Every structure is written in C-alpha cells, then in structure tokens.
Amino acid sequence: MIDGYGRKINYLRLSITDRCNLRCQYCMPEEGVEKLKHSDILSLEEIDKMVESFVSLGIDKIRITGGEPLVRHGIVSLVEMIHKHPEIKDLALTTNGLLLKKMAKSLKDAGLDRVNISIDSLKPEKYFQMTRGGVLGNVLEGIEEAKRVGLTPIKLNVVIIGGFNDDEIEDFVRMTEDEAIDVRFIELMPIGEVAKWSIKNYVPNTAVLDKVPELVPVESKDPASPAKYYKLPNGKGKVGLISPISCKFCTNCNRIRLTSEGKLKYCLHSDIEFDLKKALEDQLDLTTYIQQSVLKKPLEHEIGKASTVARNMVQVGG
Numbered sequence: 001m002i003d004g005y006g007r008k009i010n011y012l013r014l015s016i017t018d019r020c021n022l023r024c025q026y027c028m029p030e031e032g033v034e035k036l037k038h039s040d041i042l043s044l045e046e047i048d049k050m051v052e053s054f055v056s057l058g059i060d061k062i063r064i065t066g067g068e069p070l071v072r073h074g075i076v077s078l079v080e081m082i083h084k085h086p087e088i089k090d091l092a093l094t095t096n097g098l099l100l101k102k103m104a105k106s107l108k109d110a111g112l113d114r115v116n117i118s119i120d121s122l123k124p125e126k127y128f129q130m131t132r133g134g135v136l137g138n139v140l141e142g143i144e145e146a147k148r149v150g151l152t153p154i155k156l157n158v159v160i161i162g163g164f165n166d167d168e169i170e171d172f173v174r175m176t177e178d179e180a181i182d183v184r185f186i187e188l189m190p191i192g193e194v195a196k197w198s199i200k201n202y203v204p205n206t207a208v209l210d211k212v213p214e215l216v217p218v219e220s221k222d223p224a225s226p227a228k229y230y231k232l233p234n235g236k237g238k239v240g241l242i243s244p245i246s247c248k249f250c251t252n253c254n255r256i257r258l259t260s261e262g263k264l265k266y267c268l269h270s271d272i273e274f275d276l277k278k279a280l281e282d283q284l285d286l287t288t289y290i291q292q293s294v295l296k297k298p299l300e301h302e303i304g305k306a307s308t309v310a311r312n313m314v315q316v317g318g
Contacts, residue, residue: 001057001290003297011061011224011255012054016047016078018260020068022096023132024120026159026194030132042262042277044074048081050258050276053286061090063116067260070099076106083111092116094157098134100142108149115146116155116184121165122172130164155182155240160203169211176237184227184240191268205241215239224254244269250300264290266297 001009018036020028042050051062062082069075070093082091090113097117104115119139121127127136146154158165158172172183188194188202209215215230218238227240257265262277274293279286 001059001294004295005297005299007253007297008058009254009256009294009297010058011063012051012059013063013065013255013257014047014051015065015067015258015260016069016075017041017067017072019071020066020096021071021098022068022134025130025132026161026188026197036261040261042260044078044081046262046277046280047078049280050262050286051082051085053290054258055085055087056287057290060087062088062092064091064093066094068096068098069093070095070103076103076110079107079110079112090114094118095142096131096134097139097142097146101138101145104142104145104151105149108151112151114153114155115151116157117143117146118157118159120159120161122168126165130161153180153182155184157184157186159186159188160205160207161188162201162203164201166203166207169208173208173212173215173232173239176239177232177235179236181237182229182240183237184242186242187244189244189269205243208239208241212239224252253297256294256297264293270298 003009018033018041023030023032051059054062064075064079064082066072072078079091079093082088091111092114093107093112094116095118097115097119100115100117107115117139119127119136120130121136124136127134127139143154143156146152156172156175160166160169169185172185175181176183185205185208187205188197209230212232214232216233218229218231220227220229226244227242229238229240231238253267257268258276259265259273262275262280263273264276265273274289276286276289279289
C-alpha cells in the first residue's frame with residue numbers, strides 16, 4: 001500500500017475503545033469525556049474484518065491502543081483473532097499498565113509480542129496527581145510481570161511536562177542502565193485537552209540531552225520510527241526522543257490509524273477521517289476504499305500551521 005508521496009504504509013495503530021481507567025490531565029478533562037455508545041464501537045468481528053482488509057494491502061505491523069485497551073471486554077480474544085493472520089510480523093499493545101499484572105500471561109499466550117507502557121512519574125504521589133487516581137505500584141508490578149512472561153522488548157512512554165516531571169528525566173534515563181528497557185520521551189502535543197495548557201508546560205526533547213550529556217546516538221534500524229535513539233555508555237537499554245513538535249518525522253511515515261468507532265485517520269494530528277464502519281455496513285469493497293483513502297494522505301501534519309485537533313487523545317487512539 002503506497003500513498004500519494006510514495007511512502008509504503010505497513011503499520012496500523014488500532015484503537016479498540018475510548019474508555020480508560022485513568023483521567024490523565026493532558027489526555028481528558030477531569031469529568032471525563034462523553035463515552036461512545038456500545039453500538040457505535042466496532043465489534044471484535046468488525047475489527048477482525050477490517051484487519052483482514054488492511055493485511056491484504058500490506059499491513060504487517062499492528063499496535064492496539066485505546067483509551068486503555070485492557071478495559072475492552074474480549075481483548076484477549078481479539079489478540080487471538082489478529083494473531084491468526086500470518087502476514088502480521090509484529091503485534092504490540094500500548095497500555096497504562098494498571099491491569100497488566102493480571103493479564104500479561106493471557107495476552108502473551110494469545111499471541112501478543114510486546115507492550116509499551118505509559119508512565120509519566122516514578123513518584124507515587126505525582127503519578128496519582130497527574131493520572132487523577134492511579135496507583136504507581138500497580139504499574140510497576142505490571143512491568144515486572146510483562147518482563148517475566150516475555151512481552152519484550154518493553155518500552156516506557158514518558159510525556160515530558162514542564163514543572164511536573166522534567167526533574168525526573170535523569171531517573172528515567174538511569175532505568176536503561178542495567179535493564180534492557182527502552183524509555184521514550186514524548187513532547188506534549190496540542191491535542192484536545194492539552195491545547196488549553198500554558199506554553200510553559202511544553203519542554204523540547206533537547207532537555208533530555210542537556211540533562212544527560214553522556215547519552216550517545218544509536219543508529220536506527222527502522223527509518224520510519226518516530227524516535228531518535230540514544231544510550232548510556234554500556235547501558236543495556238535505549239533512550240528514545242519522540243519530537244513531533246520540535247522535529248517532525250513525517251517524511252518516512254508508514255502508519256495509518258483506525259479509531260474505536262471505525263474512522264480511518266491519517267495522523268494523530270489531523271481531523272480528517274474516513275468512515276470504514278459505514279463502508280462495511282454498506283457492503284463496499286473495503287480494500288478499494290482504504291486504498292483510495294490512503295492515496296490522499298498528506299505529506300506532513302499541520303501542527304503549528306492550523307488549528308489544534310479537536311478530539312481528546314483518549315478518543316483518537318494516542
């Protein structure tokens with residue numbers, strides 16, 4: 001599957017729910033967001049039907065997201081369904097980790113390859129504050145269980161927030177010293193709720209290199225990866241910098257997104273959507289519809305040029 005700029009699209013980010021068991025401040029308002037009706041969410045069978053079409057067009061890498069995907073009823077069965085497509089070389093999941101201790105083995109047995117875990121503080125009280133109620137200890141236990149059952153390599157996603165966790169950068173980096181864990185720092189993106197925040201909360205990823213100057217660059221094996229990787233001398237893991245604001249990575253973009261209600265999106269930073277659920281209900285040829293839609297994928301995102309994305313991260317599968 002090739003877009004209009006000759007980029008090979010082989011990576012699908014698949015959101016399976018808009019629901020979450022946390023209320024992270026940069027992700028949604030304190031009162032939450034209006035939840036989709038059950039009938040508006042793709043069923044497991046509809047998801048698998050769409051995955052079949054995507055796979056037939058060359059998608060061989062899928063990441064399951066949410067909301068929080070582990071709160072979706074039937075998530076283990078869905079992993080089993082997707083795993084049965086032999087063309088898929090990499091099946092991963094992004095989670096906040098709260099339910100991972102209980103579910104890691106079942107997910108691994110169902111065919112999940114690896115997990116990314118969102119964690120924005122290593123201090124219990126700060127984690128509780130930012131997530132509006134999350135228990136850090138549960139996440140840390142989930143990480144240990146994921147390592148035990150082999151959901152590896154594990155990547156930790158850290159959103160850098162000025163005045164909140166920028167004083168923990170060195171602590172996160174040191175986690176990569178003795179363990180084969182990748183820690184990836186992500187810049188705040190003006191999507192939904194974050195667009196209301198002060199510019200003072202934004203910290204460019206160069207702050208990581210300023211605070212830990214001994215980090216050395218690592219050559220990337222994947223030119224489509226949004227992260228630039230570094231490592232500590234003799235470190236077992238890597239440190240990734242994902243910089244959609246200060247340093248675009250659109251040129252080699254190989255991904256598309258599917259929201260939990262079946263909307264095809266080019267990019268997290270775009271409000272353009274194509275209704276695959278309706279196309280499926282109208283018995284259209286999904287492969288043709290997807291191909292025609294992907295041909296219109298723009299060259300790059302418009303952050304900094306246009307209005308911010310209206311929907312909150314939890315609603316579009318961040």
